[in-house]
Amino acid sequence: MQVTRQCEHCQHKLCAKRVPIFSAMSTEEINEITDLIIRKSYVKGEAIVTEGETIDRLVIINSGKAKGCKYSIDGKEQILYLYSDGDFFGERNLLTNLKASYSIVALETVHVCMILKADIRQLIKNHPEIGLKIMEELTMKLERLENTIEQMGTRTVEIRVIGALLEFADKFGREKEAGTMVALPLSREGIASYIGVTRETVSRSMNALDEEGLIQIIGNKKIYIENIGALRNRFSKT
Amino acid sequence: MQVTRQCEHCQHKLCAKRVPIFSAMSTEEINEITDLIIRKSYVKGEAIVTEGETIDRLVIINSGKAKGCKYSIDGKEQILYLYSDGDFFGERNLLTNLKASYSIVALETVHVCMILKADIRQLIKNHPEIGLKIMEELTMKLERLENTIEQMGTRTVEIRVIGALLEFADKFGREKEAGTMVALPLSREGIASYIGVTRETVSRSMNALDEEGLIQIIGNKKIYIENIGALRNRFSKT
DNA sequence: CGAATATTTGATAGCCATCAATTATTGTGG
DNA sequence: CCACAATAATTGATGGCTATCAAATATTCG
Numbered sequence: 001m002q003v004t005r006q007c008e009h010c011q012h013k014l015c016a017k018r019v020p021i022f023s024a025m026s027t028e029e030i031n032e033i034t035d036l037i038i039r040k041s042y043v044k045g046e047a048i049v050t051e052g053e054t055i056d057r058l059v060i061i062n063s064g065k066a067k068g069c070k071y072s073i074d075g076k077e078q079i080l081y082l083y084s085d086g087d088f089f090g091e092r093n094l095l096t097n098l099k100a101s102y103s104i105v106a107l108e109t110v111h112v113c114m115i116l117k118a119d120i121r122q123l124i125k126n127h128p129e130i131g132l133k134i135m136e137e138l139t140m141k142l143e144r145l146e147n148t149i150e151q152m153g154t155r156t157v158e159i160r161v162i163g164a165l166l167e168f169a170d171k172f173g174r175e176k177e178a179g180t181m182v183a184l185p186l187s188r189e190g191i192a193s194y195i196g197v198t199r200e201t202v203s204r205s206m207n208a209l210d211e212e213g214l215i216q217i218i219g220n221k222k223i224y225i226e227n228i229g230a231l232r233n234r235f236s237k238t
Numbered sequence: 239m240q241v242t243r244q245c246e247h248c249q250h251k252l253c254a255k256r257v258p259i260f261s262a263m264s265t266e267e268i269n270e271i272t273d274l275i276i277r278k279s280y281v282k283g284e285a286i287v288t289e290g291e292t293i294d295r296l297v298i299i300n301s302g303k304a305k306g307c308k309y310s311i312d313g314k315e316q317i318l319y320l321y322s323d324g325d326f327f328g329e330r331n332l333l334t335n336l337k338a339s340y341s342i343v344a345l346e347t348v349h350v351c352m353i354l355k356a357d358i359r360q361l362i363k364n365h366p367e368i369g370l371k372i373m374e375e376l377t378m379k380l381e382r383l384e385n386t387i388e389q390m391g392t393r394t395v396e397i398r399v400i401g402a403l404l405e406f407a408d409k410f411g412r413e414k415e416a417g418t419m420v421a422l423p424l425s426r427e428g429i430a431s432y433i434g435v436t437r438e439t440v441s442r443s444m445n446a447l448d449e450e451g452l453i454q455i456i457g458n459k460k461i462y463i464e465n466i467g468a469l470r471n472r473f474s475k476t
Numbered sequence: 477c478g479a480a481t482a483t484t485t486g487a488t489a490g491c492c493a494t495c496a497a498t499t500a501t502t503g504t505g506g
Numbered sequence: 507c508c509a510c511a512a513t514a515a516t517t518g519a520t521g522g523c524t525a526t527c528a529a530a531t532a533t534t535c536g
Contacts, residue, residue, distance in 0.1 A: 145380065
């Protein structure tokens with residue numbers, strides 16, 4: 001009889017199974033992976049990876065959220081990625097020995113599962129489809145960055161704010177009777193450094209959207225979107 | 239005796255050999271690839287790929303330059319990539335059936351070599367290292383886009399202009415006795431849509447750099463950089 | 477050389493960054 | 507559970523940068 005091993009820090013689920021790149025694998029194969037997993041936790045504000053350091057493992061977020069960000073010489077932060085359950089990073093360094101080109105910082109308590117580079121390489125050798133899955137993920141990341149650049153280069157601030165809110169709604173929104181409740185993963189300042197503007201501008205822009213009735217701001221950490229279609233419409237037609 | 243087959247449109251060189259992803263292969267293996275190649279040419283302004291269409295092949299630039307760009311609803315262009323000899327695209331669609339998310343347009347006469355998706359997949363199956371090479375290329379593209387986003391989000395226009403000029407110098411510059419002559423791959427307008435500003439702003443910014451003595455503008459299509467170190471210095475310390 | 481195209485230059489307006497001060501929210505300890 | 511301190515967000519005022527528009531000039535290429 002087949003036994004699925006469990007990862008205690010992962011709410012008794014097989015964390016590897018939740019990762020897209022391992023999703024196509026059999027339970028037996030997943031067990032093989034689970035044995036290789038190293039677990040670790042980080043508190044809010046803690047750096048999981050620091051720009052410039054060598055990273056020798058694939059890191060899978062099991063719970064919590066984290067940001068991937070760069071800092072310019074004068075201290076300005078640019079958030080490039082948002083990570084949550086099932087997301088992973090470090091895949092770039094599986095092949096190369098490049099140093100991390102940005103930092104990963106926990107936005108709240110984060111539990112991760114890690115697999116060492118050497119183990120992952122062996123895994124890819126044994127299961128070539130993992131390599132293809134990773135390639136697919138890289139491709140998706142590329143496409144998101146391409147869209148971000150287009151937005152930063154050609155769209156108004158309002159549209160970029162809406163874009164960020166829609167992304168949050170897709171990732172972290174919960175459908176309610178008559179709308180979507182969204183737990184914002186970032187503060188106003190965070191949203192600002194995600195879309196490349198200032199905190200104050202995000203604030204003003206979100207308030208304008210609220211006054212227009214497109215969103216409802218609830219405290220600092222939530223918004224309620226009654227008609228997400230209207231918001232999407234504004235995003236794609238402006 | 240081993241014969242290396244020649245690709246007539248490729249100035250009698252083996253174009254596949256010039257592509258990073260095939261660079262590690264033996265002559266025999268390259269011959270295998272060369273047989274699969276389809277050749278085609280495009281004139282300036284012609285679309286090699288149009289956003290939204292299905293792309294079923296890997297396209298390798300053999301000579302000439304091309305831009306990869308998106309267009310917003312109101313017609314604004316955002317240039318994402320610059321392609322020249324040895325660059326390739328279409329790799330994203332090797333695995334997926336996604337439609338092209340941006341267009342590729344010839345900036346001058348372009349000769350390309352193409353390999354059909356099915357052939358490439360077979361090749362990857364036979365030579366797994368090609369897959370790894372593609373992954374490496376994807377990784378490099380990611381890193382460039384990440385840097386672009388950071389620049390767009392946190393740097394001044396002048397720095398972004400310098401960044402573009404330095405990139406052109408690295409790719410298209412020729413070392414002279416006392417400096418670097420750079421053939422600009424893009425017009426002022428092109429540079430503008432590469433860094434997300436207007437033509438006029440690029441013009442003013444480049445003229446300011448000229449007046450400062452950091453570059454010398456030679457007509458519309460060339461610049462001369464006497465002290466590229468000074469330019470790099472300005473880029474990285476501001 | 478001359479027409480077509482591209483770039484430069486100037487003037488103006490608007491958007492957004494910045495600075496400063498106020499107000500709101502959050503989370504903690506009593 | 508409330509109050510309060512710390513943190514975060516808002517709001518207002520101002521200035522600077524860059525988009526926009528318009529016109530003049532320069533460059534390129536046939």
